[in-house]
Amino acid sequence: MRVVVIGAGIVGSSVAYEAAKAGAEVTVLEAGKIAGGASATSFAWTNATGKRPQPYFALNVAGMRAHLDLAREFGHAPWFHQTGSIEWYSNESDWPAQLDNADQMRDWGYGVEWISKSRLAELEPEIDHSAIQNSPIVYYPEEGWVHPVLYAAWLLRAAKEKWDADIRPFTSVKSIDVRNSVAKAVKTVDGSIYEADAIINCTGSWAAHVLDGVPAIPMASNMGILGFTLPIATTLRRQFHMDDLDVRPDGAGRLVIHKISVDSLVTEMQPLDPAGAEASLLLQAVRKVLPAVQPDDMESIRTIVRPIPGDNLTCSGWVPGFEGYYVAITHSGVSIAPHLGKAVAQEVVGGRLHDSLTDFRPDRFLAAKNGMGQRS
Numbered sequence: 001m002r003v004v005v006i007g008a009g010i011v012g013s014s015v016a017y018e019a020a021k022a023g024a025e026v027t028v029l030e031a032g033k034i035a036g037g038a039s040a041t042s043f044a045w046t047n048a049t050g051k052r053p054q055p056y057f058a059l060n061v062a063g064m065r066a067h068l069d070l071a072r073e074f075g076h077a078p079w080f081h082q083t084g085s086i087e088w089y090s091n092e093s094d095w096p097a098q099l100d101n102a103d104q105m106r107d108w109g110y111g112v113e114w115i116s117k118s119r120l121a122e123l124e125p126e127i128d129h130s131a132i133q134n135s136p137i138v139y140y141p142e143e144g145w146v147h148p149v150l151y152a153a154w155l156l157r158a159a160k161e162k163w164d165a166d167i168r169p170f171t172s173v174k175s176i177d178v179r180n181s182v183a184k185a186v187k188t189v190d191g192s193i194y195e196a197d198a199i200i201n202c203t204g205s206w207a208a209h210v211l212d213g214v215p216a217i218p219m220a221s222n223m224g225i226l227g228f229t230l231p232i233a234t235t236l237r238r239q240f241h242m243d244d245l246d247v248r249p250d251g252a253g254r255l256v257i258h259k260i261s262v263d264s265l266v267t268e269m270q271p272l273d274p275a276g277a278e279a280s281l282l283l284q285a286v287r288k289v290l291p292a293v294q295p296d297d298m299e300s301i302r303t304i305v306r307p308i309p310g311d312n313l314t315c316s317g318w319v320p321g322f323e324g325y326y327v328a329i330t331h332s333g334v335s336i337a338p339h340l341g342k343a344v345a346q347e348v349v350g351g352r353l354h355d356s357l358t359d360f361r362p363d364r365f366l367a368a369k370n371g372m373g374q375r376s
Contacts, residue, residue: 001349004029004186004196006173009039011333012202013152013159014341019200020163022349027194028156028165029186031172031206035152038204041226041304043246043258044334045239047085047143048110050101051332055359056313057108062356063336064142070338074158079151082144085248086120086127086240088135094243095136102138111142126234131242131289145239145248146334175212176325183214183325198348201327204307207315214322217329218310218365223266223303227257227274227282230299234292245285254299255290257282266303274298307331310365316344317361327362 001024005016008030020026030036046067048060071077089098106112115137117129123139159165171192176199177185185195201207201217208219231253239248244260262281272278279298287293307329309315314330328344330336343354 001025001198002196003027003198003200003348004194005200005202006186007031007037007202007204007206008034008152008156008167008169009037009202009204009333010035010042010146010148010151010337011204011328011330011340012200013155014337015200015202015328015344016165016167016341017155017159018341018345019349020159020165022345024198024345024349026159026163026165027196028159028167029171029173029188029194030167030169032170034156034167034169035149037206038304038307039148039152039333041224041302042148042334043226043248043256044146044148045085045143045246045248046080046082046146046335047140048335049085049087049105049140049143053359054108055356056332057110059314059339059356059360060332060335061110063332063339064144066336066338066342067144067146074154077154079147079154080144081146081249082142083238084123084139084141085143086115086124086238087138087140088132088240088242090131090133090135090243098136098138105140111140113139113141115139124236124238124240126236126290126292127240128289128291135242143239147251148334151337173211176214176322178213178322178325181321182323197324199325200344200348201325201329204329204333205305207307207309207327207329214319214325215366217315217327217362219329220308220310220312221305222263222308223268224258224263224306225266225272225278225282226302226304227279227298228300228302229255229257229283229293229297232292232294232297234290236290240289242289245289247286247289255286255293257286259285269303269305272301272303274301276301307333314340314357314360315362315365316340316357317347317363320363320367
């Protein structure tokens with residue numbers, strides 16, 4: 001079976017790896033660098049915290065567990081760090097919602113621990129307790145973070161070495177050749193044609209852009225900003241989340257910083273100055289929690305278009321009315337990628353529907369528009 005995967009981010013690399021392992025002849029077409037889009041500028045938090053409805057929560061939990069399975073499969077996983085995460089809110093008005101969420105997560109079988117300041121000091125002694133004051137502290141031990149670019153590199157290397165997958169970066173797709181409602185081939189901007197029995201769109205936020213021949217997926221993507229610090233003499237191992245601030249280690253002493261209120265300062269992809277106003281706001285927020293961080297410690301600051309399907313849920317399945325054309329688009333790519341890769345390979349290569357994707361089909365967006373039903 002010939003499978004063409006469009007996109008080589010964390011989702012596309014997972015799908016390519018699992019499809020090749022399942023016996024498909026796989027070609028991966030990536031418009032730019034491997035994992036050079038949203039995957040390269042992601043907070044990359046593996047979690048199911050606060051994700052609803054329950055099937056979406058379950059999909060994310062399945063992804064978190066699949067990360068552990070994948071690490072065992074490779075024997076080592078330099079991309080994966082299951083260190084847990086810590087959460088607190090400085091405003092007392094936020095505490096009831098935090099409690100309700102933690103209770104719901106625990107009821108659904110998620111790991112939840114309420115910890116004291118003394119326990120926090122044992123876990124992360126460099127966090128300044130004055131930033132916490134009397135806030136309740138939740139520890140989610142099953143959560144972690146990923147290096148998405150390393151993840152994609154290792155999986156695509158394995159797909160190529162073990163099963164002869166053809167990996168083609170800097171190869172932009174122009175159109176899908178559809179004949180009699182059947183997707184037959186992919187045409188690239190340079191005029192090359194790749195015939196296929198199945199074409200899988202893993203382009204993330206680019207799924208909103210129309211490829212000639214097939215419909216776009218409605219997206220609610222938004223802009224974000226991430227800061228990456230210089231190496232800092234810190235022993236921080238776990239990510240923490242407070243108010244609208246998210247911070248995690250990124251290896252070699254670097255930190256990744258996200259602050260929701262700073263996201264609104266950009267409306268399009270653009271280069272940002274690591275000494276500019278956005279970087280200053282990120283560093284000011286972090287320094288209240290980690291005194292080791294200095295005002296000039298920002299190494300780079302990047303913008304990202306987050307790939308979010310129109311209803312904020314994963315979109316994965318055969319596109320109705322276009323036999324042989326499949327999409328796998330999600331905002332939770334970091335959390336669910338290894339599970340999604342297996343599920344998509346089962347559906348595309350194995351020909352068997354995967355129960356975990358039942359509630360996330362693209363026909364919820366497209367069926368009413370084109371009058372076609374879901375592929376049987």
